[in-house]
Amino acid sequence: MIYLDNAATTPVFDEVAEIIYNSLKNDFYNPSSLYLPANKVLKKIETARATIAAYLNVKPAELYFTSCATESNNFAVFNGFKNKKGNIVASAGEHASVYEPLMQLYNKGTDVRFAQLISGGQVDTEKFLDLIDGNTSFVSIIHKSNETGALNDIKNLSLLAKQKNKNLIFHSDGVQAFGKINYKDCLENVDIYSISAHKIGGPKGVGAIVIKNSLKMQPYLFGGGQEKNMRSGTENISGILGFEKAVKLFYEKYDPENISVLNKKIITILTEKIPQIKINTSDISSNIISVSIPCINAEILQRLLCDDGILIGLGSACASKLKTNRVLSQMGIESTYITGSIRLSLGIKNTISEVEYACEKIAYHTNRLKGQSIG
Ligand code: PLP
Secondary structure (H helix, E strand, O other), rough: OOOEOOOOOOOOOOHHHHHHHHHHHOOOOOOOOOOHHHHHHHHHHHHHHHHHHHHHHOOOHHHHEEHHHHHHHHHHHHHHHHOOOOOOEOOOOOOOOHHHHHHHHHHHOOEEEEEEEEOOOEEHHHHHHHOOOOEEEEEEEEEEEOOOOOOOOHHHHHHHHHHHHOOOOOEEEEOOOOOOOOOOOOOOOOEEEEOOOOOOOOOOEEEEEEEEEOOOOOEEEEOOHHHOOEOOOOOOOHHHHHHHHHHHHHHHHHHHHHHHHHHHHHHHHHHHHOOOEOOOOOOOOOOOOEOOOOOOHHHHHHHHHOOOEEEEOOHHHHHOOOOHHHHHHHHHHHHHHHOOOOEEEEEOOOOOOHHHHHHHHHHEEEEEOOOOOOO
């Protein structure tokens, strides 16, 4: 099987699965209990928190574990904006787990403004800044698009946004960026940041949210007071320890140079064999490559490739039941192209021969679906 849908999810590292298994068996104590074995488990959680926080270059106390990035994003939108008046500014390229909570607020009367994207998929900086005014209290800009791989320069955008309004809260969905970039001072002006374990070889059902200490945010789940009272609920110990190991392994194994080589190969073969193709990903270092082939049905292509043992995406897996693609249409892509849009997303294990084979098959099936000879 050739797996080219790593933006949807990634295979769990063997070492991570082992840690999860051992932890489920041995670390079953409730971390809130006061006896020694439970306390040891609590310490393991704190070590995991410190490890993950270090990769993001934030303080351990600023990182809270959640059940997934969807929860982190809902937490950010609803509690980052809670009790606030004013407006919200977000990019038109947000993932559904930010967009849908924003639409909930919009439908209840909040002024939510979406900044347009440029053709490469990044938010248009000028248009974004134009939407911010003295009443803007919450901003959300996806770090790396799950649809196109477009990387937003959130270091610069958060700085510029705060120069316009120093009181706004800046959130970024970092799910697709985490594991692939070096953070340094990237989050300096970012107040809230969301990540997920299953996009980097970790288990599903574990995420985290960074909430800067300077921010006085309300708790999200009320109960036993876990996660410093911010997010009650007995901790997912094995998931958190698996997340910690996945972060270490992913940062060790992810090779941006190899990803660039594979990315270039995909674009070269596809543009040569399918001249009408539109490449929606401008960044050659991106592991996510979105392309649109006019007048074909991408769902049929996906099924034919699956029969050949090749798994690709059609865009966000969370939105795969929707017939249109909100983000691609925001980029100005016409509907005849959107129906034929596929997403190839590379992981640490993909090889050049895999992508060559997959691209040959994509061209072959496209040719047949169009009933004409290509290349
Ligand atoms: N944000 C982005 C950019 C994503 O790609 C995803 C997953 O598809 C999510 C959020 C949601 O993550 P989770 O599956 O952990 O809820």
